[in-house]
Amino acid sequence: MAQVKKYTLAIVLITSLFFFWGFIHNLDPILIPHLRNAFSLSHFQASLVDSAVFIAYFLLAIPAGLIMQKFGYKSGIVVGLSLFAIGCFLFVPAANTMEYTFFLGALFVVACGLTILETAANPYMTVLGDPTKATQRLNFAQSFNGLAAFLAPIVGGEYILTEEPKSAEEIAALSEQARNLYIQTETASVKGPYFILGLIILAVTVVFVFTKLPDKKEEEGTSSGGVFRAFKHKNVSWAVVAQFFYIGAQVCVLSFLVMFATDVSGVAPSDAKYYSGAAGLAFMLGRFIGTFFMRYIAPTKLLLIYALLASVLTLVVIYGTGMLTLYALIGIAFFMSIMFPTIFAVGVEGIGADTKSASSLIVMSIVGGAVLPPVLGQLSDSTGSFQLAYYVVLLCFIVVALFAWNNRKSHVSETAGGH
Structure with missing residues (x-):
């Protein structure tokens, strides 16, 4: 019983991470059509949202593993959460500049944080408690990832998507001033949701910094x-x-x-x-x-x-x-x-x-x-x-x-x- 209590808080906190990265990932299906409409993008150009996100997994996977081995899981989680929050806050200047490439840059920073988080949280969950129930704990945590996949498109769609977006032809027909005003209005709708999410992630980061978690570093490989x-x-x-x-x-x-x-x-x-x-x-x-x-x-x-x-x-x-x-x-x-x-x-x-x-x-x-x-x-x-x-x-x-x-x-x- 004492062993269970020892790990309960850590398990709750790590499980929350599965929800948060599931939520941000599943905002992408809302963000892609929104940016496509705002900037009159082709399907190929809109798909670069996914490229900006998933290229980070390729570039950061090995460095993330090295962070776990050298500094332990908690440090990795704090670094990952910090990058996650910074990336969310970068959506504000990206919207202000009204440049598609700035949005891709913000997404890349978010994804760098997510890569480190996922590399840390999955194995950390398996070592928190009874080894024979490691997969059970991991599957339980993943269910919150699924919950986020259900909620994120609905919540994001409510606050980000435009009720009646203009077609590319309609946008092209606008005067330059009206077109810039339209793009400004469309990109501004992204700022609020991502800024609020950034504040939440920042608060979670502070909780992890000041919470004593079981110190379980990766063992050296043979x-x-x-x-x-x-x-x-x-x-x-x-x-x-x-x-x-x-x-x-x-x-x-x-x-x-x-x-x-x-x-x-x-x-x-x-x-x-x-x-x-x-x-x-x-x-x-x-x-x-x-x-x-x-x-x-x-x-x-x-x-x-x-x-x-x-x-x-x-x-x-x-x-x-x-x-x-x-x-x-x-x-x-x-x-x-x-x-x-x-x-x-x-x-x-x-x-x-x-x-x-x-x-x-x-x-x-x-x-x-x-x-x-x-x-x-x-x-x-x-x-x-x-x-x-x-x-x-x-x-x-x-x-x-x-x-x-x-x-x-x-x-x-x-x-x-x-x-």
Whole structure:
């Protein structure tokens, strides 16, 4: 009982981090169409929001791991939260300058903070308490990530999205003075939500600074040969590739959903945020239900089934019409839910001293979220068809299905990690 009380406050505080980074990530589907409208962006240009966010995971994953090893989890969390708050505050000058590139810079700073937070919080949660219940604690914390995925688009849409946005043609027809005033009004709506979030994160940072947490530094690894030594394990190599494509698919599906709802399914801009929230809810439910199914079905077998079903639904997105395509996207969100943690768990299974190196490499592969959305955006712009561009997503799910098939003999029984 004393052991439980010792870790309770730390577990509560770390769990809150899962909610906060889930919330900021799931504001992106609202921010992307808003900035696209304000600056009259192409699909490719709008997709750079995701690139600014996910390139940070590639650049910061290994440095974040080194911070954990040298200074411990608490220091890493404080550094991550500080960058998170600073990035949120940078949205104010970005809005004042009315320059799209400044918004991308602010998002990059936020994402640097999130990379360090995720690198610290996931393993820290596993060592806080009974080792036999580590995965249970992690899955519980991830449920708050799912809750944020449901709430963020609705809250963000209420305070950021314009009720009746002007089309690119209407904006182009305005005088220069009227156009600047319109852009100023649109970008100003972003300042309040991100500034308030920055204040909240700053307050959370102060709480972590003055709260005594269990000091659990990363143990020194016994593996030699550098971080890339982990590639000698076949399951690690496969997991890096599969995670690259999975995160690319996740970002393409969730980040473009509001734009897809308005451009393809004919949903009013003021209502699109609710469908994005529904996708977040489907994602959260999918994780709970998937975890339950794993009691009876091998995780890799379930992953294969989910990847194939997601592929079928992607074909509906490409060739369907009207609201059916939007419902298919929400269905895809459900079947994506178990993919990241299952790929992660299989990737680090049975590799001993190379586990930390493999973890860093798999986190770095999240850069797929920076690379593949611009490919989808460019394909949409060049073909003139938003739906045909989702062949990029179909390819991603085929890669995940191949990963599941090639690792079908894996003995991993529970998932760990999460995104």
